[in-house]
Amino acid sequence: MSWLVTGGAGFIGAHVVRELAAAGERVVVLDDLSSGDSGRLPEGVAVERGSVLDGALLERILRVHALDGVVHIAAKKQVGESVERPLEYYRENVEGLRTVLEASAAAGVRRFLFSSSAAVYGMPDVDLVTEDTPCAPMSPYGETKLAGEWLVRAAGRAHGMATACLRYFNVAGAATPELADTGVFNLVPMVFDRLTRGEAPVVFGDDYPTADGTCERDYVHVLDVASAHVAAARRITADPDAALVLNIGRGEGASVAAMVAIILETAGREGVAPRIAPRRAGDPARVIASADLARKELDWTARHGLREMVESAWEGWCLHHPEARR
Numbered sequence: 001m002s003w004l005v006t007g008g009a010g011f012i013g014a015h016v017v018r019e020l021a022a023a024g025e026r027v028v029v030l031d032d033l034s035s036g037d038s039g040r041l042p043e044g045v046a047v048e049r050g051s052v053l054d055g056a057l058l059e060r061i062l063r064v065h066a067l068d069g070v071v072h073i074a075a076k077k078q079v080g081e082s083v084e085r086p087l088e089y090y091r092e093n094v095e096g097l098r099t100v101l102e103a104s105a106a107a108g109v110r111r112f113l114f115s116s117s118a119a120v121y122g123m124p125d126v127d128l129v130t131e132d133t134p135c136a137p138m139s140p141y142g143e144t145k146l147a148g149e150w151l152v153r154a155a156g157r158a159h160g161m162a163t164a165c166l167r168y169f170n171v172a173g174a175a176t177p178e179l180a181d182t183g184v185f186n187l188v189p190m191v192f193d194r195l196t197r198g199e200a201p202v203v204f205g206d207d208y209p210t211a212d213g214t215c216e217r218d219y220v221h222v223l224d225v226a227s228a229h230v231a232a233a234r235r236i237t238a239d240p241d242a243a244l245v246l247n248i249g250r251g252e253g254a255s256v257a258a259m260v261a262i263i264l265e266t267a268g269r270e271g272v273a274p275r276i277a278p279r280r281a282g283d284p285a286r287v288i289a290s291a292d293l294a295r296k297e298l299d300w301t302a303r304h305g306l307r308e309m310v311e312s313a314w315e316g317w318c319l320h321h322p323e324a325r326r
Contacts, residue, residue, distance in 0.1 A: 001111075003069045003071050005071045010073065011181040016229045017041055020071075025230075027046075031048075032052075052099060053095065068237075079141045089144050094144050113163070113232055117141070119138075130293070149165045162242040164243075169247070173304065174313055176316075215285055216253035218289045219309060
């Protein structure tokens, strides 16, 4: 099989490309390199620079490289930014996806794998979030991911594509330091950033109805997310009628306080006391995936633990911020 991976030079995308290539798949990457880095990619992977909004470019790439399937990862993904710039997020995430699907249908692609997000659920009031939990996204980002799932399913039915939509939970870690996330938008790098600047990490709220009063989340290693893509790619290759929507998480919760403690220990800052700040509006107490359906449909399960995530992320952070080791 041969795959176009959009956004393949980004943090998650580069890990997916690496795993697909290691599994013997032929991969071509399309990335505008606005946040991606082609240096993350394995040797021999072809890179086309351009936008997912360029339908003519997409169709040319699919035909020239004779690609059988698409893994669509490219997206704008900052929740707060999406609230400030909803039009940009709908253009890039929804119109971009529509353009990719249109080019895929025109080129005769029959397999389409979409990177979705647990943001589609919003604030679910359940112990474990299943794929049947009602979706009520709380940001334009989450809305674009849910609309994207609708588009993928509709296009799959209309054009005979096998499809899978993977709803990631909280992604962390790195396969190697060079592949680490360089953004400061999620808990782990945010704590690293504050420690590097000599500041205490901030915990938003310690009065939630959880074991230690802080929010609980499902953190999943990026290597597990990448292996889920390989498993899903194989499933939609084998099953032309597939139309899957799957949670990708560990199925286990970890509190913010527990994660911060692991981060402080990993960074050698055990004596630093986190600063407790008021709750942030819209933060649910607990969002933890049920990963049973992914296990059943893909024979996939997450294999990496919290400490592996944090330690690998720290090595990557220190590669880009040598001053952090002090």
